Amino acid sequence: MITDIIIVVAAALLAGVYISWRAGRIDRLHARVEMARAALDVTLLRRGSVALELATSGLLDPATSLLLAAAVHGTRGGDRPRDLAESDLTRALRAAFGQPGFQASLSGKEGAGELLAEVEAAAHQVFLARKFYNDVVAATREARRRPLARVLRLSGKAEAPEFFEMDDSLVAGNSGAPLSL
Amino acid sequence: MKIGITCPYSWDVPGGVQSHIRDLAEALIDEGHEVSVISPADDDTPLPPYVTGAGRAVPVPYNGSVARLSFGFLSVSRVRRWIKEGGFDVLHVHEPEIPSLSLLACWVAAGPIVATFHTAIPRSRVLLVTYPIVRTGLEKINGRIAVSEAARNTLVEHIGGDAVVIPNGVATRRYRKADPLPGWPGPGGAIGFLGRLDEPRKGLPVLLKAFEILGSQRPGLRLLVAGRYADADELLHRVPPGLRDRVVLFGQVSEEDKIRVLHSVDVFCSPNTGGESFGIVTAEAMAAGVPIVASDIDAFRRVLRGGEAGELFTTGDAADLARAAGQLLGDPARRTRLSAAALAAVADYDWSVVARAVLSVYETVVLGSTRVAVTAAGGEFS
Numbered sequence: 001m002i003t004d005i006i007i008v009v010a011a012a013l014l015a016g017v018y019i020s021w022r023a024g025r026i027d028r029l030h031a032r033v034e035m036a037r038a039a040l041d042v043t044l045l046r047r048g049s050v051a052l053e054l055a056t057s058g059l060l061d062p063a064t065s066l067l068l069a070a071a072v073h074g075t076r077g078g079d080r081p082r083d084l085a086e087s088d089l090t091r092a093l094r095a096a097f098g099q100p101g102f103q104a105s106l107s108g109k110e111g112a113g114e115l116l117a118e119v120e121a122a123a124h125q126v127f128l129a130r131k132f133y134n135d136v137v138a139a140t141r142e143a144r145r146r147p148l149a150r151v152l153r154l155s156g157k158a159e160a161p162e163f164f165e166m167d168d169s170l171v172a173g174n175s176g177a178p179l180s181l
Numbered sequence: 182m183k184i185g186i187t188c189p190y191s192w193d194v195p196g197g198v199q200s201h202i203r204d205l206a207e208a209l210i211d212e213g214h215e216v217s218v219i220s221p222a223d224d225d226t227p228l229p230p231y232v233t234g235a236g237r238a239v240p241v242p243y244n245g246s247v248a249r250l251s252f253g254f255l256s257v258s259r260v261r262r263w264i265k266e267g268g269f270d271v272l273h274v275h276e277p278e279i280p281s282l283s284l285l286a287c288w289v290a291a292g293p294i295v296a297t298f299h300t301a302i303p304r305s306r307v308l309l310v311t312y313p314i315v316r317t318g319l320e321k322i323n324g325r326i327a328v329s330e331a332a333r334n335t336l337v338e339h340i341g342g343d344a345v346v347i348p349n350g351v352a353t354r355r356y357r358k359a360d361p362l363p364g365w366p367g368p369g370g371a372i373g374f375l376g377r378l379d380e381p382r383k384g385l386p387v388l389l390k391a392f393e394i395l396g397s398q399r400p401g402l403r404l405l406v407a408g409r410y411a412d413a414d415e416l417l418h419r420v421p422p423g424l425r426d427r428v429v430l431f432g433q434v435s436e437e438d439k440i441r442v443l444h445s446v447d448v449f450c451s452p453n454t455g456g457e458s459f460g461i462v463t464a465e466a467m468a469a470g471v472p473i474v475a476s477d478i479d480a481f482r483r484v485l486r487g488g489e490a491g492e493l494f495t496t497g498d499a500a501d502l503a504r505a506a507g508q509l510l511g512d513p514a515r516r517t518r519l520s521a522a523a524l525a526a527v528a529d530y531d532w533s534v535v536a537r538a539v540l541s542v543y544e545t546v547v548l549g550s551t552r553v554a555v556t557a558a559g560g561e562f563s
Binding site: 055056060061062063064065066067069070071073074078079080087088091092095096099100101102105 | 239241242243244245250251252253254255256257280281282284285288310311313314315317318
């Protein structure tokens, strides 16, 4: 009799510990989502500002400059959703960088090499930050979907995080590495 | 005069700016001028002899939609070469505020430059942000043309300065002759309508009401309706069941078929209830020589010379439209007279007239100026 009670109490304790550990994990995942999102925002802003610097540098012809500047402008709260506007900027950058002989045409111009490298690095960081963000979003959504988490509402009032989908490849038709320039 | 014209959009894509440039260039050539147009175009597109291809246009997002434009250092060197070899007296750029060939031409050229602005856009911040980039190019323009008051207002608001308004012309010769669609107009006669079907201001509901009256008076009379619409069934259900098979919908038609549609009817109807500043479709019908019944809004009163070149009815009044159209359908002699009068009246809006107005702008800007040359700026790109 006593042993039965001990077994039940021990099981309840163990279950409690397990559930609290699961809830804590979901909470930590949500916190990681927020950090990853903040990092992604920083890389997107950085990419926008370097692209705008390139557009106004006088290194490019006015048509390409205008395309880039308009695309950067579109990412800062226009009527277009953020993901679409950021994808537009990617496509504008790709159109500029994708011209045959683009890099060579700027070689020898003061500061051109550094600026182009900075744009590429910023674009690559967007690619990485978005990958990391979507990874943790996927893990979080998976954890929230488990039966125990659903039944016991372990995620509390936190909303399920959304994936951030956008075109972030500087090379057309390549969703893997953004850089091959 | 040696005239160089730049087109910002791909020649192989149909569009208002492209047809404007085509019609203007051909009218200038008819007047005996030497014209060269440079335009983005796919390599395998057959181009008219006066068009130089500037390479394939690249689809890029611009202002929330995807446009096919030419930009970049390769386009710059192509435009430079074209200007150098052209030896133009005047350079005429279209839509230089768009990131494409016209802006590049302004950037590399020195000498007399005329610019035509086509679009009317609501004030947007993107222009304020990007204006410093285009300013150097736009400041070289000596004479500015807007194709409408709305386009002129846009220009004045966004960029400052002023422009002369020279409206689009009608390529009357293109409309003069065409084969009717098979089986049209038919023994019972036909009335025609062209335009957006779902836009109430184009007045199709008035015409459908009038057709209820006319259709019962004249067995065999058919109504030909061509234009973009969302829901054909909904449209047909506005007509009594007995008349439905006599209303024929053609949907959106190509430029060529549009001309054939105009030649397929005995009477053309422009039932617009307002909102037209000129009435290009009505003018095109006049150029096809089809007798016209139009609402008496200001724009139509003007092109139809107060009723001399076409029958006018009280705007929005279906009974009055039925009366006017019925009279015309029953009076072939009057139709012949109206057709001749319409052809004479529309000559005022022909591209040759428009081309002469554009030429006088050219003549003004070349006064005391040298030929178009290339500047050192952008020279680094060649």
